[in-house]
Amino acid sequence: MQAIEQVVNDGIAVAAGKPRRARLWRCVMKMQDERPVADPPLWRAVPRWWRGHVIREIDHQAVVDRVREDDGWSPRYAFMILMSAGIAVLGLLLSSPAVVIGAMLISPLMGPIVGLGFALATVDSREIRRTLFTLAVGALIAILFTAFIVLLSPLQTVTAEIAARTRPNLFDLMVALFSALAGAYAMIRGKAGTIVGVAIATALMPPLATVGFGVATLNATVAGGAFLLFFTNFVTIALAAGIMARLYGFGRELSPRQSWMQSVFIGVIFFALAVPLGLSLRQIAWESNAAREARDVIRREFADDARISQLDIDFDARPLSVTASVLTSRYERNATTRASRVLSDMLGQPVALDIEQIRVGEGTDTENAQLLAVQTARREVQGQVDRLTDRLALIAGVDPDAVTIDTGRKRALVRARPLPEAGLATYRVLEQRAAAMAPGWTIEVEPPVLPLPDITLDEDGAPANAETLALALWAAQRVGLPIDMAVRGDDHPALTQPFADRGVDVRLTQGASADRAALRWRITE
Structure with a gap:
């Protein structure tokens, strides 16, 4: 503005007198005042408005x-x-x-x-x-x-x-x-x-x-x-x-540096939280989708009037465990096999599927009665499993988590803890007592690796004591290790055949006695 004023003053002062210079100057000033002023950009106007009208x-x-x-x-x-x-x-x-x-x-x-x-x-x-x-x-x-x-x-x-x-x-x-x-x-x-x-x-x-x-x-x-x-x-x-x-x-x-550091700090913290939480959300979404796909696959294996009454999925199991109860008027053979194959392909991992088919007749009352019976049976089975687990844990001297239960096959396995002055016969008796408390179940107590009993032989080289042989056979099946049998002679089929029939690896070695077979665990490094 000062530059314009100086130019006008110098030019008019020379060309004309004071009055004309004053008029020309007023015209220039009027033109300057009437020149449009550009609006500030939006990114500057909004903060200015925010500070002037909101923060104030x-x-x-x-x-x-x-x-x-x-x-x-x-x-x-x-x-x-x-x-x-x-x-x-x-x-x-x-x-x-x-x-x-x-x-x-x-x-x-x-x-x-x-x-x-x-x-x-x-x-x-x-x-x-x-x-x-x-x-x-x-x-x-x-x-x-x-x-x-x-x-x-x-x-x-x-x-x-x-x-x-x-x-x-x-x-x-x-x-x-x-x-x-x-x-x-x-x-x-x-x-x-x-x-x-x-x-x-x-x-x-x-x-x-x-x-x-x-x-x-x-x-x-x-x-x-x-x-x-x-x-x-x-x-x-x-x-x-x-x-x-x-x-x-x-x-x-x-200061601007402090504000910048604040922004970086907040961004880093949010990112550090968002990554694991986003992965968790992804896993939850996958599980939800897997449950929906499992329900759809199972449902397609049955008629239109069938209904899935219960669906349980254990996502931590390997392979993935899926258990379903289906109310259907017609039994479908091989439904479990077909659905398991399709579901494994869809999920991209092995799936252990168990479908329980429950025949129901026509009518709501019949269906509800069947469903109630199934739920009651499931509760009774679960209660029986819990009681059996506690008893086996108490008998074997271990925690309940050490007991393995297979409800489908009604089989229970527990690895016993070493007991003071207890031999293999003691653990066999414990297994028999546990089996007596759970009729219909197969109970297996795995004993520690203790010395095997020697087997007395008769004149024909056959076991003279059936009870001792039964104890050795039981221990060999439960422990699962091969056995070396030291006995004089090379041919003792009556002695080795019972072990072979039960899948036990027995190797004959030369021993000093002809009327006694010494059994030892063959433990390889």
């Missing part, structure tokens, strides 16, 4: 005071942690969603987590330490208190409410993110009523109660999965609160 309306000090009021340690905070944790674990044990929701509503954990988010937005190290301490102590108290309640409780089974909090996925992170953004907005804008919905959506206390359950029952899978869910919710809420705080003008005094 926020009472930042009042918001900080509200946040600081609930993010520190206090007797009230400790009391509400205990009450919320107690209600949450009881709701989980009872599998009552209403009780669990009640624990969410009174949980005070949102206070320190939101406070941590605002402290991160303003890079207040003192406040970060204070909120982290409050949150850590509160979480520890909740875990210990819930574990104590579970130890005193007669109910220690994994309910549906507990199982639902052991497999966090990417959707849980998204729920926590959206809820935290809404909660931080409500805190900043003074909409306190929204916090209630945020507390229900984020569910901070139930995962901690589930961790306590896992600790009390020594179930690392439950405890680890629930803690990952709590950690996901806690970190996501804190970071989302920090994002909203920065968006509304908190931490404006930070």
Whole structure:
């Protein structure tokens, strides 16, 4: 503008007098004022409008005071942690969603987590330490208190409410993110009523109660999965609160380098959480799809009036175990074989399929009666299996987990623990007693590798004591090792044939006695 003025003044001063110069200058100025001014780009206009119309309306000090009021340690905070944790674990044990929701509503954990988010937005190290301490102590108290309640409780089974909090996925992170953004907005804008919905959506206390359950029952899978869910919710809420705080003008005094570091930190944390949770979601989606495909494949093997009453899939088994009960009016031969082959091709891995076909007549009453009978029979079988497992574990001196049960073949196998001064005959007697307690079942007790008995021979070289031979045969079948038989002579068919008939590898060696066969385990390195 000064350059234009100088040019006009110099030119007009020479060509004309003062009056003409003044008029020309006014014309130039008028043209300059009427020249259109270009609008600023949108990426500059929106932040300018946000700072001038939105951030200016926020009472930042009042918001900080509200946040600081609930993010520190206090007797009230400790009391509400205990009450919320107690209600949450009881709701989980009872599998009552209403009780669990009640624990969410009174949980005070949102206070320190939101406070941590605002402290991160303003890079207040003192406040970060204070909120982290409050949150850590509160979480520890909740875990210990819930574990104590579970130890005193007669109910220690994994309910549906507990199982639902052991497999966090990417959707849980998204729920926590959206809820935290809404909660931080409500805190900043003074909409306190929204916090209630945020507390229900984020569910901070139930995962901690589930961790306590896992600790009390020594179930690392439950405890680890629930803690990952709590950690996901806690970190996501804190970071989302920090994002909203920065968006509304908190931490404006930070340097560009600090702001850049904040952005990188938040991005890295979200990425680190999203990757494993995304993989978990992918696995859950695959399992859901596999269950749907298994149901469709089995359903196609039967007539239109058939119905699948029960479908159980063990995704941890190798091969994948699928068990189904089908109510059908007509028995389908080879349905299991065909469905197993198709399902294995669809899932890309071996599948062990067991289809139980239940003949039903026409009419709803008949079908319901058949279904009820099947369910009752299943419960009776499961109860029998549990009782048999406990008895075998007690007899063999091992944990129930060491007992292998094959319900389809009604066969049970247990590897016995070495007992003081016990020989092979002792373990054979234990097996006979266990078999007597479970009629219709095949019970096998595998003894330790103990010395085999010597077999006395008669004048013809045949075993003189049938009981000793039976004990040696039993031990050879249960242990599964080859045997060396030391006896004088090269031909003893009456002695070796019983072992060969039972698939036992026996090798004759030269011994010093003609009336006795010494049996030894052939243990190769």
